[in-house]
Amino acid sequence: MSPSEHVIIIGAGIGGLTAGLSLQRAGYRISVYEQAPEFGEIGAGIMLTPNATRVLLNLGLESGLMAKGDRPTASLYRKFDTAEIMQSTPLNDRVATYGAPQVHIHRADLHRTLLDAVAAYDPSCLHTSHVCERVEQTADGVRAVFANGTVAEGGVLIGCDGARSVVRATLFGRESPHFTGQVAWRGLVPAAGLPDTVSGPASTVWIGPDHHVVQYGVRHGTFVNFVAVARTKWEEEGWNIPANVSDLLSEFDGWHPDLRALLAATPAGTCFKWGLFDREPADVWTQGRITLLGDAAHPMLPLMAQGSAMAIEDGCVLARCLSDLPVEKALQRYEHMRAPRAGGIILRSRAAAGLYQNVRGDKSAERQAYVDSIYTYDATTVAV
Numbered sequence: 001m002s003p004s005e006h007v008i009i010i011g012a013g014i015g016g017l018t019a020g021l022s023l024q025r026a027g028y029r030i031s032v033y034e035q036a037p038e039f040g041e042i043g044a045g046i047m048l049t050p051n052a053t054r055v056l057l058n059l060g061l062e063s064g065l066m067a068k069g070d071r072p073t074a075s076l077y078r079k080f081d082t083a084e085i086m087q088s089t090p091l092n093d094r095v096a097t098y099g100a101p102q103v104h105i106h107r108a109d110l111h112r113t114l115l116d117a118v119a120a121y122d123p124s125c126l127h128t129s130h131v132c133e134r135v136e137q138t139a140d141g142v143r144a145v146f147a148n149g150t151v152a153e154g155g156v157l158i159g160c161d162g163a164r165s166v167v168r169a170t171l172f173g174r175e176s177p178h179f180t181g182q183v184a185w186r187g188l189v190p191a192a193g194l195p196d197t198v199s200g201p202a203s204t205v206w207i208g209p210d211h212h213v214v215q216y217g218v219r220h221g222t223f224v225n226f227v228a229v230a231r232t233k234w235e236e237e238g239w240n241i242p243a244n245v246s247d248l249l250s251e252f253d254g255w256h257p258d259l260r261a262l263l264a265a266t267p268a269g270t271c272f273k274w275g276l277f278d279r280e281p282a283d284v285w286t287q288g289r290i291t292l293l294g295d296a297a298h299p300m301l302p303l304m305a306q307g308s309a310m311a312i313e314d315g316c317v318l319a320r321c322l323s324d325l326p327v328e329k330a331l332q333r334y335e336h337m338r339a340p341r342a343g344g345i346i347l348r349s350r351a352a353a354g355l356y357q358n359v360r361g362d363k364s365a366e367r368q369a370y371v372d373s374i375y376t377y378d379a380t381t382v383a384v
């Protein structure tokens with residue numbers, strides 16, 4: 001694609017900003033349109049697995065990522081009621097295998113790092129309070145129409161507008177993602193005073209029947225982030241609903257006292273829950289000069305911690321394809337490269353319930369094979 005083409009990005013989440021920065025580094029002019037009145041991310045942590053950090057380091061974000069992120073020493077799996085360690089993998093030993101570290105970071109810190117890097121190229125490319133209503137192909141390009149009456153025109157458009165994507169609905173119809181039968185609670189808890197089992201430098205998955213909890217430190221171990229997931233019913237509208245800690249404790253009745261101490265310490269008003277939705281893997285994300293990226297293309301269960309990682313890989317591969325080929329061929333190539341990878345991980349994330357919410361049998365080898373096969377993918381060098 002010629003560097004004179006202007007790329008329109010809808011949505012300034014982790015996916016939109018990574019794609020934007022990848023394109024800027026490849027020499028393209030971008031404009032990013034975000035619906036919210038301010039740029040930002042939710043107050044929670046995120047696990048960046050080596051397949052994601054490899055891309056972020058390649059984008060020159062090492063200082064931000066390493067200064068703000070935590071490097072867990074090990075990945076532990078504990079039994080829900082006894083806290084027995086069922087599996088332990090020292091993570092520093094795995095850096096050589098994966099070629100990049102695992103980093104846990106507050107989402108706001110990752111988002112700010114990406115935003116600053118994009119703004120350093122061009123502060124005028126970032127626009128808030130732009131709710132995209134529809135997108136259109138024109139004779140020689142693309143157009144996005146916003147609720148505030150503005151219209152943006154360019155040569156390529158990337159829908160990075162999340163699981164309820166308007167760009168996706170415009171291209172392929174308004175079919176909602178479906179409920180997976182799993183509900184998640186999240187909390188960010190000050191680490192001071194918590195038992196060592198839940199506040200140490202390892203990341204831990206607590207495994208129980210039809211339930212699991214992932215917990216790890218962020219902001220240099222001063223906070224513990226948890227995501228507690230249960231197979232249960234979901235009848236509420238919305239994605240980010242304030243939750244009662246007492247309801248959460250009832251759901252995790254019978255779990256180890258140290259884990260319950262973590263859940264119970266969630267500061268008042270900061271525990272949230274939401275139903276987990278995904279889509280069937282799709283082979284087609286693209287029409288002409290418009291494509292999808294991140295959750296807009298492939299929302300998935302968070303059981304393998306791969307949603308953002310897939311969005312980050314998408315951005316890297318998309319920029320590489322656009323650098324090499326004319327626009328429409330490049331978008332086809334991108335889709336061809338990425339749809340099987342992301343679709344495979346949608347299916348693995350569903351199947352992972354059998355590994356993370358099931359205490360029967362020794363699943364260590366299977367769990368390790370799962371993560372090894374995901375983490376070794378290199379979006380920066382994979383043939384495009």
Ligand SMILES: Cc1cc2nc3c(=O)[nH]c(=O)nc-3n(C[C@H](O)[C@H](O)[C@H](O)COP(=O)(O)OP(=O)(O)OC[C@H]3O[C@@H](n4cnc5c(N)ncnc54)[C@H](O)[C@@H]3O)c2cc1C
Binds near residue numbers: 014132
């Ligand atoms: C409980 C849980 C834990 C998770 N943990 C991890 C993890 O540890 N590691 C990991 O890699 N992934 C994790 N994920 C997945 C990850 O959070 C998502 O996959 C990722 O945030 C998707 O990024 P995105 O940029 O594609 O979409 P989003 O983050 O949804 O961003 C979309 C952006 O588009 C904007 N937007 C939406 N509609 C419009 C519109 N019409 N016009 C303009 N702007 C619009 C939104 O405001 C938003 O800023 C987790 C998910 C859940 C639910």
